[in-house]
Amino acid sequence: MTLDHRLVLSTYAQTARTAHDTLTALDQLSGDGDFGDNLREGLDRVETALGERPSDAAFAVAASVFLDEVGGTSGPLIGLLFQEIARALAHSEDAREGWRTGVAEGLAAIQRVGEAEPGDRTMVDALAPARDALTAGEDFAGTARAALSGAQATAGIRARRGRAAYVGDRALGAPDPGAVGVALLFWSLARVAEP
Numbered sequence: 603m604t605l606d607h608r609l610v611l612s613t614y615a616q617t618a619r620t621a622h623d624t625l626t627a628l629d630q631l632s633g634d635g636d637f638g639d640n641l642r643e644g645l646d647r648v649e650t651a652l653g654e655r656p657s658d659a660a661f662a663v664a665a666s667v668f669l670d671e672v673g674g675t676s677g678p679l680i681g682l683l684f685q686e687i688a689r690a691l692a693h694s695e696d697a698r699e700g701w702r703t704g705v706a707e708g709l710a711a712i713q714r715v716g717e718a719e720p721g722d723r724t725m726v727d728a729l730a731p732a733r734d735a736l737t738a739g740e741d742f743a744g745t746a747r748a749a750l751s752g753a754q755a756t757a758g759i760r761a762r763r764g765r766a767a768y769v770g771d772r773a774l775g776a777p778d779p780g781a782v783g784v785a786l787l788f789w790s791l792a793r794v795a796e797p
């Protein structure tokens with residue numbers, strides 16, 4: 603299967619604009635309130651960069667923007683995810699195969715750098731179920747459901763990593779913003795792949 607990955611990224615950018623206020627509110631509960639801005643502005647810059655680099659691979663463009671220009675803890679970590687997705691897509695004929703490898707490698711890179719384990723209340727809690735769903739041969743809609751339910755489950759977890767670790771129980775009952783933000787990538791992918 604082939605996929606328009608520029609459309610995946612512009613769908614993700616549109617989704618991040620829609621979710622901005624919710625993501626901001628979640629990061630106000632558990633962090634410093636900038637995650638909605640970081641994700642929305644990062645993806646807006648990706649859309650601009652895609653227009654300027656029409657012949658470059660979509661996720662390679664997205665990776666360079668997030669690694670070089672996007673702030674917060676999440677910017678470089680999402681940049682690593684995009685970089686591994688770009689690398690895997692470049693090496694596979696089939697989009698499903700590329701995503702299976704790219705998400706597994708991206709998660710591994712994020713864990714090498716950030717040292718978070720599943721259950722620490724971070725984006726890892728959306729990525730690990732997505733990786734597992736892809737490995738099990740789920741389609742993109744099933745993968746998105748796995749990522750979203752992993753993100754939702756962080757509402758019951760007290761943070762051990764990132765800024766949320768300092769606020770104790772204040773964020774209990776609300777999900778981790780980074781996990782929700784990353785789950786929206788898979789939701790955008792599923793919308794494009796299986797409309």
Ligand code: ADP
Pocket residue numbers: 629633634635636637640673674675676677679712715716717718723724725726763764765778779780781
């Ligand atoms: P900052 O805390 O620097 O303002 P952001 O608001 O951009 O960072 O991103 C916060 C998100 O980053 C959190 O919701 C969490 O999902 C993710 N995060 C924080 N620390 C880690 C880590 N060590 N590993 C993986 N993800 C992390």
Ligand code: MG
Pocket residue numbers: 629633634635636637674
């Ligand atoms: Mg923040």
Ligand code: MG
Pocket residue numbers: 634636674675
């Ligand atoms: Mg910050």
